[in-house]
Amino acid sequence: MTTTADSVKKIDVVSYCRVSSSSQGESGLGLEAQREYIDRAAKQNGWNIVGEFVDVVSGKLAIEDRPEGKRALVACKELGAQLVVAKLDRLSRSVHHIARLMEQTEFKVATMPHAKTFELHLFAALAQQEREFIANRTKEALAALQARAAEGDVQSLEKIARRTEALKKGRTATNRAKANKAIQDRVSSWQESVRDPIxxxxxxxxxxxxxxxxxxxxxxxxxxxxxxxSSMQVKRVMQKLALTLPSKEDAL
Structure with missing residues (x-):
């Protein structure tokens, strides 16, 4: 008896994966998951993987401008295959790029194997809109944080310090030192402003x-x-400024 899977004609597909950093690519983080998504979708939907290409590059570039992405598109054309990615954002985070790709070749998304072209375009548009909303909210929040820090808000300065620390990777030692000094200068400036009043x-x-x-x-x-x-806030600032309360003997 012929099974449903056997009766469906296999579709040739070219697997394409993308990771954003060399460390991700070298360690396999993200890449292994993408391959698993694609392999699973291929088995469930009767796709025959005839090639695989992997890029270590930013998603801001259109796929045809990526080294392996360009080769993957050529392979699709030569083999009469469709391109397949694990998730839509592995192709691009730009609706414009995805719309342009739709004019060049057919492609499938492992996590949405039955989605039609219109649906994929709609998902891409919604995803881009959400990213823009998040980016705007992040910019507004950062601007407000920087404004409070400029006024001497210690907690805001500490948050900026943590953010700076998180962004240190990839910066030179000189730039890291400059960033740390700028933050410490702001903290010290506010603390000194309350030295005399205390x-x-x-x-x-x-x-x-x-x-x-x-x-x-x-x-x-x-x-x-x-x-x-509060008394606790006074204690913290006095410790930073090396100020002390008079002893009981001094008070007499």
Missing amino acids: DLCILKGGRTLQQVADCLNGKGINTSRGSTW
Whole structure:
């Protein structure tokens, strides 16, 4: 008895995978998953994989402008095969690129094996729109964070420091040092701006952290976040500035 899988004519496909960095490509992270998606879809849908091409390149480039992507398209034409990718964003993150590719060759997406051309175009458009929304929200959030940091908000400065640390990879040691110094300078500048007010509060009789906090709040001096002072916040800043409260003996 002939099974359904046997009765379906096999379609020749050329497998195409893309990773964004050399470390991803060398370690196989991402690449192995893409191959698994494609292999599984091929077995389930009767596709015959006749070639495989792998690029280590940014998705911003159109597939025809990528070294292995260009070869994959040539192979599709020569073998009369369709291109297959694990996910749509492996082809491109641009609707324009995908629309142009649709005019050049037929292609399939392993995670959406039965999607038609119109559906793939729609998915690409929605994905691009979502990325643009996320990018805009990220820019707005970063701008707000930088504005608070410029006003001396310590927590914002620390967040920027962590973000800078995350972006260090790929930067030169000189650039990393400059970025770290700029952040430390901002932190030090704000801390120095409250040195005299804290010192004056101590000179005027502040004998506990809470008394210093009350004094600062009474003067209308806000914390780096624009809020009122607590004893713990006073303690942290005083430690950074090497300021101390007078001992009981000194107070007598």
